[in-house]
Amino acid sequence: MVLQLSTFHWEGGAGVAAARLHQALRNAGTDSQLMVSEISSPAPHTTAWADASWKSRKAWGNFVLERLSFLPYEKDKSVRFAFSPAVAGADIADHPLVKQASIIHLHWINFGFLSMKSLEKLFALGKPIVWTLHDMWTFTGGCHYNRGCERYLSHCCYCPYLKKPGEYDIAFTQFEKKQRLYQNTNLTLVSPSRWLDNLVQKAALTNGKPSRAIPNCIDTNFFKPGDRIGARNALGLPADKRLLLFAGANTQDPRKGFTYFREAMQDPDLAGTEVMILGKGKPENFKDMPVKVHFLGKISDSAQMVQAYNAADMLIVPSLEDNLPNTIMEAMACGTPAVGFDTGGIPEMIGHLESGFISKSKSPSSLSEGIQWVLSHNSNGAISEQARAKVLQHYSEEVIARQYSQLYDSLLHG
Incomplete structure (x- = not known):
């Protein structure tokens, strides 16, 4: 035993x-x-x-x-x-x-x-x-x-x-x-x-x-692609917007790099996108975001987490130090590509220009570039398929x- x-x-x-x-x-x-x-x-x-x-x-x-x-x-x-x-x-x-x-x-x-x-x-x-x-x-x-x-x-x-x-x-x-x-x-x-x-x-x-x-x-039979519109309706999210997900156990932990994400969102080319935020925090923590924020708070229910991943166009992981974040694995298993910094184990998880985008650490402009790359290259779902395939093969x-x-x-x- x-x-x-x-x-x-x-x-x-x-x-x-x-x-x-x-x-x-x-x-x-x-x-x-x-x-x-x-x-x-x-x-x-x-x-x-x-x-x-x-x-x-x-x-x-x-x-x-x-x-x-x-x-x-x-x-x-x-x-x-x-x-x-x-x-x-x-x-x-x-x-x-x-x-x-x-x-x-x-x-x-x-x-x-x-x-x-x-x-x-x-x-x-x-x-x-x-x-x-x-x-x-x-x-x-x-x-x-x-x-x-x-x-x-x-x-x-x-x-x-x-x-x-x-x-x-x-x-x-x-x-x-x-x-x-x-x-x-x-x-x-x-x-x-x-x-x-x-x-x-x-x-x-x-x-x-x-x-x-x-x-x-990860259980790939549980974390899997689902109905995007249904997921957005269930979470009270807009059906017609491009939604970027930031998920951290503690959104205010400096190690999670939220400030770089906030700065990246000031790029005028991202003005039409909106942001979903999961984790501990308060809505007022995000009032200075340059785009609309949907704060979902801490979600403990796994089925709701799957809905959140399926509702998002991509996951953003600007961590300054991280081992092998579960959030990346979970999102990719749901066919949601990830954009993250070149730190810790993140580059091992996200296939650069295949299943997502690896940005230069601490660079808001590189983060913005990655977000735009995924938005423009995943219109046919090819990046989503690669993300799911990576998880099935390795995790x-x-x-x-x-x-x-x-x-x-x-x-x-x-």
Whole structure:
């Protein structure tokens, strides 16, 4: 049995990716169990660590303690959730599922689910560990994305996220702990993008460790092309406008690059288009957009997400740092082309001038050029077909489950 461990369940990019992989493996006949901190909705072969009210309180307490422990060090509140000290977490080493597991498969485990001590106890069991990285935390001194700092290539210290960066700051300390933790562990690192796998191979903490790139997966029978007019009617959107979709868990997160999108929309050639926005935020955040905005808020229902993708002419992803965004995969599976910046794993997903357009990072004019290219080249649906074909070939459940099954077999049978 393979035990998948994830803080979140069907929530956030990493939580969704972990749940989808678990589902794909089960469908392919692999005995996968998923343990999350707390379950968002009942699901087969899925267990919450917090399966009693006192444990729910403990899970919340661990999250609070984890954040409070960073508070005295944080540079300002904009970095509050961008660095995880991993000082608080659940001890799951004696959990029945952990004892039964032949392989322990970690996903995103921060925010009070597993601490450095929790990991130490898990690793001490001597079982093969597979760790799918959903950001850079595994090989840094605590940041989830490095924002240009390259000290993780040698040794973290003088961390730019801290109020008082120093030679022996908390990034230095966590780096040292991870170094000891990884030393004698049967650890295989998996990155959803080749971009992240390349960083894994360069990082001081992980170079020399077995690593590979295996993308996240998606249910292509659920995320599929549908009736555009019907989708627009259901969401109260105009039937006759060209609609550009921006979807971010937090639209105000600077990492998602919304300001570049706003600037791109000032191009007079885009004056006739309108914008759909999904995610956390408030309508007033978008009042200075130069075109009409349809703010749909946060959508948790997957069927509604499919409608949103089908309603849009394209997805815009101006992220400044990103691994392998689920939104791109979901949109393309629905036959909705994507335009994104040349950052992280995005260029691996969007075939430039085939299934979408890759724009120069931080360039509103290049973003505008990409939007116009898709609008002018997709009138017959050729770009949409290419987008769907790319997902079927590289990200379908069957394709990814097979790659993970082969990895598990190689770890168990050499």
